[in-house]
Amino acid sequence: MRLNQHLTRLARKAMQEAFGLESPEPDLRVATDPRFGDYQINGVLPLAKQLKGNPRQLAEKLVAALDFDGACLPPEIAGPGFINLRLDPAWVGQQVGRIAVDERLGVEEQNPTQSIVVDFSSPNVAKRMHVGHLRSTILGDSLVRTLRFLGHRVVGDNHVGDWGTQFGTLIWSFKQGHDAILLEQDPLGELERLYKHGSERARESAEVAEEARQELSRLQAGDPENKALWERFVGLSRRDAESLYDRLNVSFDSWKGESHYNQVLPALVERMVAQGLAREDQGAIAIFYGDHPELGDKPFLVRKKDGAFLYATTDLATLEERLEHYDPDRIIYVVDVRQSLHFVQLFEAARLLGMAQNGHPRLEHVGFGMMLGQDGRPFKTREGGTVTLAALLDEASERVYPKVAERYPEANHDELHRLAEQVGIGAVKYADLCQHRTTDYRFDWEKLLAFEGNTGPYLQYSLVRTRSLLREHLVRFGSEFEPVAGELKLEEPEEKALAVELLRLGDVLDRVAEHLTPHLLCEYLFGLGRCYNVFWDRCPILKVEIPDSVRRRRLTLSAGVARAFEIGLSLLNIPALERM
RNA sequence: GCGCCCAUAGCUCAGGGGAUAGAGCAUCUGCCUUCUAAGCAGGUGGUCGGAGGUUCGAAUCCUCCUGGGCGCGCCA
Known part of the structure; x- marks a missing residue:
């Protein structure tokens, strides 16, 4: 079910008939105010000039041609030429009855499906993952899940930073002396220490810098000893990253x-x-963009004067291999927005090389803003150091523990520990995903760990409450509830409003996939939660005086809501809990 | 110097050229003998940074200005 898409198609058909246009845009969207109905058609207004008509008369003409096949009550014309659509409760009940207990809540896979590569996370070898990697990892993962849910063939690729000049310094430093025990116990800590030591020494002494360069060339030339060291560093780093990915x-x-x-x-x-x-230019080799308006004076360096290659070169090679292996329709790079220029250059180079022409494949840079502390400056530890991802997740978990312990006193320590971890990590992820990705976001523990408001814990709780309601039926009535199989006879306005929300999921996911903006899904889920709370407040379910048929209907709607939360949370990759 | 992004309620943020600009938090008023009040109903709160322009219609598009962030050839 794609409600908007469905209505748009019918509205477009009517516009074609009424106005004789080839491909008119109905501009059909969710109504801005409930008083205007459920959906509104805005597309008549811009046509007034083109068709030299009065917009209200045009609207009347369109209304006469509209046929929603029972989905809508008779449309109304309002204001300068809006057409307000009210969904017929009977039709909504029929649709929602069909999808409420469906595994996918009636969201069909896209057709045709696409081949999509998502390049995300990309940590660096010999460096601990820090908060700077968080957004790419979380955003990229959610996009992979969403695109895959929509039926696409998705390859999530971790383009690890495992090569570069830093290895000369690191190897040099390692050979000067390293702590074998520390390397065992805290490998990344020791590697970071070694690198820091090496780069400091190289800055002080030209001799050291030269020796480091020689270690690098030996590595590049395939020297067995250096290669073994490099492999060891890569392995240690991967193990460290994997523990975070787990x-x-x-x-x-x-x-x-x-x-x-x-x-x-x-x-x-x-x-x-x-x-x-x-x-060649000044000893280096670069791509020049001629009189390109934006890139004319910004060459793309692909080889340094010392013969080494740069990440521009690697990115082009990577692109070439992806084209060959995956024949992708889209390649999505989830990388810090500060690297925008690099991607403009890369995509233009790809176009010039004939790798991506006429917008195929779509090359997309999913840029995202920085994570800021409460003071509005880059997020750091109290001492001004980098916050590692592990430390951030530990703190989330620790901060949540007393909160879940207070709310769920029956749980033992192990359970609470697990819960705190799942709620804490869910909260951190949600805080990141719920905001438009391009804006910098202000990290605030109090705000993101709150159990009320637009937060991860609130959403997790919304699902918990819905699930517990469905469980409670068994306790009170001695049997699992039987969902209504066919049409739901929606009686209360809150029932209809909730049902309409459930029918919207497919449209929302399409928009997320199109614009690569998971915050739209967050917004939808939060809105669904609020809608469900209103329903919950006005439409009692388990009370004994509620007739059986009404109870079954409301429980079926609740099951649909639970399904929507389950799907939504799984696409955001936030843990779905049974109780909390 | 050139380029990109941002400025919306006290705070944090949504907002697809369309109706009276929204949400959360904060604050104030009601509502728990009733399925989890982690909630519901309502109130207060806005020159959408400023000035022009395009348009039937601008927070949204264009120009300029102010303030802030980021980037711009040998890191990634």
Whole structure:
């Protein structure tokens, strides 16, 4: 079910008939005010000039041609030429009865399906994951899940930063002396310490800097000792990252780091030079964009004067391989918005190279803003250091523990610990996802861990309450409730309003997939929760005096709400709990 | 210097050229002998940074200004 899409199609047909237009835009959307009905058609107004008509008369003409096949009550014309649509409760009851207990809440897979690559998370080797990786990981994971739910063939690729000049420094430092025990106990801590030590020394001494460069060239030349060290660093880093991914319940279909593309880089650059696309300048090789309005003065460096390659080169090689392996319709890069320029350059280079022409595949940079502390400055520890992801999740869990302990006193310590972890991580994820991705977001423990308001815990609780209601039926009536199989005879306005909300999920997910903005799903789920609370307040369910048929209807609606939350939370990858 | 992004209620933020700009939090008033009050109903609170322009219609599009953030060839 795609309610908006369905109504739009019918409205467009009527516009074609009424106005003789080929492909008119009904601009049908959810009504701005409940007094205007459920949906409104705004598309008549812009046509007034084009058709040289009075918008209200045009609206009348359209209304005469509209046929929603029973979905809507007779449309009304309002204001300068809006057409207000009220869904027929009987039709809504029929539709919601069909989808309420459906596994997918009636959201069909897209047809045709697409092949999509999502490039996200991308931690660096020898560095602990920190809050800077959080948004890419959470956003990317949610996008993968949403696109996959819609039926697309999605490859989530972790493009790990496992190659680059820093390894010369790290190897040099390692050889100077390392703490074998620490490397065992806290590998990433020791690697970070070694790197820091090495880069400090290299800054002080040109000799050291030169030695580090030599270690790097030995690594690049395939020196067995350095290669073994590099592999060890990569392995340790991967294990560390995996433990965080386990905690976040995030996984990847592919895990190809930058090093994977090393071998093809020289030939790629040579080819670009031969094609006249790249040329030498001041010793380096760069792609120049001629008189491109935005990039004319911004060359894209693909080889340094010392012969080393850059991430521009790797990204082009990566793109080429993805085209070959996946024949993608979309490639989505979930990377900090500060790298916008890089992606404009990359996508333009891809176009010039013939890798992406006429917008196929769609190359999309899903940029996101920074995580700020309450003071509005970049999020740091009290001492001004980087906050590691592990520490952030630990703190979330610790802060939540007393809250769940207070609310769920029957649970033992282990259960509470598990719950605190799931609520804490869900809260951190939700805080990140519920805001438009391009805006910087202000991290505030009090706000994001609150059990009231637009938060993760609130949504988790909404599902818990719905599930507990369905369980409670068994306790009170001695049997599982039987969902209504066919049409629901919706009587109360709150029942209809809730049912209409349930029919909207498919439209919302389509928009999330189109714009790559999970906050729309968050907004929807929060709105559904509020809608359900109103329903809950006005429409008693388990009370003995409620007739059986009414109870079954309301429980069926509740089951639909539970399903919507289950689907929504799973797409946001926020734990769905049985009780809390 | 050039470029990109941002400025909406006390705070944090939504807002697809369309009707009287919304939500959460905060604050104030009602509502728990009734399925979990983690809630519901309502009130207070706005020159949508400023000035022009386009349009039947602008928070939204264009220009300029102010204030803030970020980026701009050998890191990623």
